[in-house]
Amino acid sequence: MKLHAALAVSIGAVACLANDPLTPDKVEADINTQELQRNLWNFNHIANKNGGNRAAGLPGYKASVDYVLERAQKRFYKQMDTWVQPFNHTFEQTREIWVRGPDGNKVYAITLLYNTATPVPEGITAPLIDTPVDDARGSGCFEDQWAGIDATGKLALVKRGTCAISDKLKLARAHGALGVILYNQSPGENIGGATLGADNVGKLVPVAVTTLENGQAWKARLAAGEVLTVTLYVDAFVEQRESWNVISETKEGDPDSVVVLGAHLDGVQAGPGINDDGSGSTALLELMGSFKKYRGFKNKVRFCWWGAEENGLIGSLYYTSQLSETEADRIKYYFNYDMIGSPFPIYSVYKNENSGVGASALFDYINSQGKPAEYGEFGSDSDYVGFVDLGIPSSGIFTGAGAPTDPCYHLKCDNLDNIDYDALTINAKAAGRVAAQFALSLEGVPTRSKKVTRDSRGRTNKPLKGNNVV
Known part of the structure; x- marks a missing residue:
């Protein structure tokens, strides 16, 4: 009887726990x-x-x-009811990236997601051409900022910031640049990454991001009349890969x-x-x-x-x-x-x-x-x-x-x-x-608004959480 009573208490406790509100x-x-x-x-x-x-x-x-x-x-x-939702996405990975500066030494450089590959193994060696700095509007972001610049066969030196990097690269390409050396807007090697967007694959020139210090030094030398030759190397590939959302509901x-x-x-x-x-x-x-x-x-x-x-x-x-x-x-x-x-x-x-x-x-x-x-x-x-x-x-x-x-x-x-x-x-x-x-309770929760202000379906080029594309 004591065993039965103990079991009853135990089962009751479990039932109580299972029904805990x-x-x-x-x-x-x-x-x-x-x-x-x-x-x-x-x-x-x-x-x-x-x-x-x-x-x-x-x-x-x-x-x-x-x-x-x-x-x-x-x-x-x-x-919980749990399932996996598979989907395909455009995957890009940079296997190797480097920049050889005008003095013949490799300098600090990072890649960007959905970068464009240079010829491998030679990379791109070309004269560096400067572009104007406009921190208010964004440097290299607008057509008028490229007026008078013939970047044909050259690597464009462009400052990062304000507008989408992909916009800078599109304009560089339109003005004949073979690639872009993008220098960061903040000092040091603590350079955040960025996405150029899967939608831009095939539309951009190769790019590497280097330090503000490198960019400003090269800019000063170009202004003094020096001819600077730089090598940009990007070994990258793009392919379709599967990924998954994980969804679990009560x-x-x-x-x-x-x-x-x-x-x-x-x-x-x-x-x-x-x-x-x-x-x-x-x-x-x-x-x-x-x-x-x-x-x-x-x-x-x-x-x-x-x-x-x-x-x-x-x-x-x-x-x-x-x-x-x-x-x-x-x-x-x-x-x-x-x-x-x-x-x-x-x-x-x-x-x-x-x-x-x-x-x-x-x-x-x-x-x-x-x-x-x-x-x-x-x-x-x-x-x-x-x-x-x-x-x-x-x-x-x-x-x-x-x-x-x-x-x-x-x-x-x-x-x-x-x-x-x-x-x-x-x-x-x-x-x-x-x-x-x-x-x-959903008391006070608004109803769904059927006014869609942006077309998000399938969009992949995004300014991520701060400074991600700029």
Whole structure:
């Protein structure tokens, strides 16, 4: 009898746990820094074992997908429905890049995503021709800035900044340049990467980015009348590769009323991508682990890890392009978490005229934790684009890209030391608390707006989160 009583108590306790009602307080309490760090450690370990990155089209990304699936499909299969959405994307990789300066020595240079190859193995050796600096409008960004410049058969020296780099390269090509030596707008070798956009493959001249110091020194020598000859070498290739979105949603909740949380799982080829966007990915993993414990919520919650964001929002744009009108109507809100642990963070909450209580709830929670929340506008630089363009109410959190908020943005040093763990924890708790609130009730949430202001479907050339294309 005592054994039966004990079993009854045990079964009752399990039943009670399985029926534990969801509350925002419980989800907030479930999120802790140690578990967020654990996932980031694993993402960093994956990168270290796979060539130093987790970029789409490379083994580190597939290993990151497997890491998420191990949790969502194997551990949480009783509470979550999980699937992989495959898609093809244009993959580019630079195998080697270098610049030999006018004194015959190789100088510091980095490549850009979707770069154009030079002839291999000889590269391009040509005279350097200067272009005007216009920091206000952007140097080499407009046709009038190229007036009187005959770059035929030469390498154009152009300063980085303000406008899309692809615009500079198109104009250089139109004026006969064989390639461009782009010098950075900030001093030092801490040069952030950029994407030229898959849409521009075949339309641009080869390019290498060197330091501000090199560019200014060569500019001064050209102004003094010297003839400078430089060699540019880019060994790059482009091909179609498969990638994947990982999607996992709660079994409980109305399938016609879905709250979507998204973060991109891929990083750049230059580094492990721990802040960008391991920070958002670990937050979603911990939120999923919290939600699977509870019951009693009205609206379904869908967690999405997007692929090939760094290539131009490819995964999320594919996802939104495949939604029928009925499926889009079922998504009541989208939250985007891309870079939420920058080492010197701002606390920016995305907001537009259709963000409603989602934005204000995030804003209020962050402020309640003693952090200076601010509202920021949506741009065309992260995975919210496809949802905003479909008129789906949206918000999210962003803590900054590039100096001063994240000096390791898109660099090798975006590793475990490149996180403000206090910011990450607060933002993950904010995301969890608001997601739980929305799972229980959508009171005050605006309806979907059918006014699409931009065509995001299939677009791949994007100004990424700060200084990425400029």
